[in-house]
Amino acid sequence: MNIAIEKQDGSPDADLKCVFERPQALSDKPFHYCPGCSHGTYHRLIAEMIDEFGLLDKTVGICPVGCAVFAYEYFETDMIEASHGRAPAVATGVKRSLPDRFVFTYQGDGDLAAIGMGEIIHAAARGERITVFFVNNGIFGMTGGQMAPTTLIGQKTTTSVDGRDPRTTGQPIRVCELLSSIEGVAYLARVPLTSPKNINTCRKYMRKAIRAQLEDVGLGLVEVLSPCPVQWGMKPGDALHHIDESVVKAFPPGEIVDRVSATAK
Amino acid sequence: MDLCQIHTDRCKGCELCVQFCPKHALEMSEGRNAAGYHPAVLTHPDLCNGCALCAEMCPETGIEIYRRQKRARHEAVDQG
Numbered sequence: 001m002n003i004a005i006e007k008q009d010g011s012p013d014a015d016l017k018c019v020f021e022r023p024q025a026l027s028d029k030p031f032h033y034c035p036g037c038s039h040g041t042y043h044r045l046i047a048e049m050i051d052e053f054g055l056l057d058k059t060v061g062i063c064p065v066g067c068a069v070f071a072y073e074y075f076e077t078d079m080i081e082a083s084h085g086r087a088p089a090v091a092t093g094v095k096r097s098l099p100d101r102f103v104f105t106y107q108g109d110g111d112l113a114a115i116g117m118g119e120i121i122h123a124a125a126r127g128e129r130i131t132v133f134f135v136n137n138g139i140f141g142m143t144g145g146q147m148a149p150t151t152l153i154g155q156k157t158t159t160s161v162d163g164r165d166p167r168t169t170g171q172p173i174r175v176c177e178l179l180s181s182i183e184g185v186a187y188l189a190r191v192p193l194t195s196p197k198n199i200n201t202c203r204k205y206m207r208k209a210i211r212a213q214l215e216d217v218g219l220g221l222v223e224v225l226s227p228c229p230v231q232w233g234m235k236p237g238d239a240l241h242h243i244d245e246s247v248v249k250a251f252p253p254g255e256i257v258d259r260v261s262a263t264a265k
Numbered sequence: 266m267d268l269c270q271i272h273t274d275r276c277k278g279c280e281l282c283v284q285f286c287p288k289h290a291l292e293m294s295e296g297r298n299a300a301g302y303h304p305a306v307l308t309h310p311d312l313c314n315g316c317a318l319c320a321e322m323c324p325e326t327g328i329e330i331y332r333r334q335k336r337a338r339h340e341a342v343d344q345g
Contacts (some may be wrong), residue, residue: 020320020330031325036279041323196321236279
């Protein structure tokens with residue numbers, strides 16, 4: 001990935017310094033995600049955090065089932081592929097047998113909020129020292145755009161062709177609010193990945209969620225509101241506007257629970 | 266060398282970098298890359314100030330940003 005820094009005439013240019021490049025913890029393999037999907041951005045942010053905390057040689061990641069099922073291809077750390085929704089249970093086992101490792105799970109809303117709801121609630125209730133990176137795009141992206149528990153009221157999907165009807169399919173589940181009553185949780189935050197400013201906010205939240213584990217406080221979870229341009233039937237830019245206009249009303253961003261000290265120990 | 270280096274082979278043509286560039290220095294190419302997408306290209310390198318907003322928004326991490334170091338910048342001014 002290194003480009004030789006050269007001036008126009010071909011001589012080396014020592015004045016130029018690289019300020020933004022691919023993080024070390026991210027492999028060179030191109031992502032398989034659809035154009036405009038925030039999975040790639042979130043992968044990069046996690047890799048940046050691993051580099052920043054110097055955790056590259058002692059990180060174990062747990063992959064979900066869903067769009068990010070091949071996430072193990074993209075990180076230069078040890079990765080385990082869990083059954084659908086069972087990433088927090090696998091992470092529990094890894095963290096308890098190897099307490100000095102940094103253990104994170106990467107899960108989508110079909111994985112964490114649907115089939116894996118029991119696992120995340122009980123991992124939180126036990127106060128497991130794991131970090132959960134949660135991607136909420138309000139739809140089952142990989143399997144063809146079916147309705148998820150986080151789908152908005154009135155949103156059209158392939159299994160709710162007239163829009164989601166709360167009388168038959170209920171209301172969208174707000175995972176952060178649901179977990180906020182559990183005392184084993186150290187950190188819960190939600191942020192939309194819709195602008196450079198929000199991406200910076202996401203970095204801030206991720207640092208705290210990682211410190212919740214490293215400082216032995218409890219479970220940390222960061223939920224990002226991600227677009228799914230292909231299954232929403234929108235252009236990538238329009239999908240980001242849709243999040244800023246509609247999705248944030250159902251899923252208000254911000255820090256929901258913060259039991260981590262303000263400064264690093 | 267341009268401050269913004271786009272790896273056009275990684276680009277999937279989502280246009281987010283073009284939409285978020287405050288200087289409008291980027292455009293989508295008419296040509297295609299190996300994967301069949303129209304990649305983003307830096308059409309106005311003189312407008313680019315290396316703010317890295319395009320790289321921040323790129324879901325493929327396909328953009329590298331270079332900046333001139335501060336001291337070097339002053340020296341360049343002194344030399345006229």
